[in-house]
Amino acid sequence: MNQIYISYAWKDNTKLGSQREELVDKICEALISERYNLIRDRNYLKIGKSIQNFMQEIGRGNYVIVVISDKYLRSEYCMFEAVEIMRRKDYEQKVFPVVLQDANVYTKEGKSEYIKYWKQQSETLKQLIGYELSSNEDSAIYDVAEKLIEICQKIDEFMFFISDKLSIDPSQNFDGFINQLTDAIRDDAVRLRSKKSILVAGTGNFQIPDQVNWCAQKLGEKISEYNYNLITGGWEGVDYVVADKFAEKIAQKNLRLTDKLTHVVPRGKQPVFKGGKVEYTETGINEWLDCLRHSDLVILVGGVGGTYETYLYAKQEKIPVIPIVCTNGDAKKVFDEMLENWDSKLMGNISPEKFKSLNQYINDPSTAEDVVNDVMDIVNEIIFAKIMLNP
Structure with missing residues (x-):
């Protein structure tokens, strides 16, 4: 899931409500222009979605921008969303509060007022439906009462979180807020790379040209450096060289190689590189498909x-x-074919011009490293788009 949810108090025709709506519009426009996948309840619920399901989806979202206003802190619907958000163990890293000026959360008196407000709401409801609450756990009003009780239990923690977390006010420094948000998302993408795997395929014998050998070595190092997992077909040549250099770097990180390197080979065969995890498949098309x-x-x-x-x-x-064109052979053939039939959507909106920049000359390990660095820049951009952006 790569959504960014925006939680705020809407359906408000006051002047403050209009200003809040304009600010949220501006945030949405800025993030959508960068191809982030925005989910906004005002739009989502128009198509007949369940409010309850939406609140739960917000809690599971990758990131949530919470626009805190006085209306938000007094709204059952908004605070239900806040409770769902707080169910996540890592919500402190995933939530970006925007505290508006009418939300009095930075003083003891202000915090106490909101906490007292929700305790009063809960007590009032208990008095109104005391008998029904204890006798009919399947009723809709029981469900509402349970949520109000949970708000009362969580309001102290929520107030502390939004007042303690440093956040740039977009109404005062809009560009700073957007940069803070997108930088945090990009930092998080680095962590998510450890769950992504790269298959390297190439010349399958040990008689490989120097430029192929140099690129394979640098690829093994860089794939480990960027914390990806490596998949190979267990062959001689490129598969072996990449796995060997990858394993060296993994050892330096004190990680288990079996967690990071997988060879997919036909039954009855062993990978040439001895190390990592081995998965067996059938000879033929499955050798490719299972990789x-x-x-x-x-x-x-x-x-x-x-x-x-x-x-x-x-x-x-x-x-x-991504074919490393300067290693020639099939890689050059694929490079030419891809340019002729360019699929920007599949390639994370990488431009053909940036792709063409890979067509460089290699004459030593240093120039091979330059090429591999450019390859990994594109890899990171494509993976980032797959993880975080709207496809």
Whole structure:
């Protein structure tokens, strides 16, 4: 799930309500222009969605912008959303509060007023429906009462959180707020890379040209450096070289190689590189499909025949492919074909011009490293788009 939810008090025709709506509109426009996937209850609920389900979805969202106003802190609907948000163990890192000037949350008196307000609401409801509340747990009013009780239990924690967390006020510094939010999301994407896997495929024998060898070595190092998992077909050549360098870097991080490296090989065969986890498959098409089943992106290095097959199956499975063109062979063939039939959606909206920049000359390990750095920049951008952005 890659949504950013916006929780705020709407259906308010006052002057403050109009100002709040304009601010939320501006936040939405800025994030949508950057291709973030925004979910806004005012729009979502128009299509007949369940309010209860929406509140629960907000709690499960990747990120939530909570626009705190006096109306928000006195609204049952808004505070129900707040309770759902707080069910997440990591909500402090996922929630960005925007505290508006009419929300009195920075003084003891203001906090006490809101806490007292919700305790009064709960007590009033208990008095009105005391008998029914204890006798009919399936009634709708019982459900509302339970939520009010939970708000009372959570209001102290919520007030402390929104008043304690540093947040830029977008009404005073809009660009600063958007930058703070997107920087936090990008930082979080770095953590999420550890759950993403890259399949490297290429020349399947040890008689490989220098530029293929140099690129394979640098790829192994960089894939580990960026904390991705590595998938190989267990072959000689590129598979072995990438796995060997990847394993060296993983050892330096004190991580378990079996958690980060997977070889997918036909039954009866062992991967040439001895290390990592081995998964067995059937000979033939499954050798490709089972590799791709584990993979979020494919990088091609050289290759003669089988590497091109990897591209065709990846295309069929709608998995992004990055061929290192200067390693020639199948990688060059795929590069030319991809440019001729460019699919910007599959490639995370990477431009053809940026893709063409990979067509560089390699004559030593240093220039190979430059090329691999450019490859990994594109990898990171594509993976980020897959994780965080609206497809």
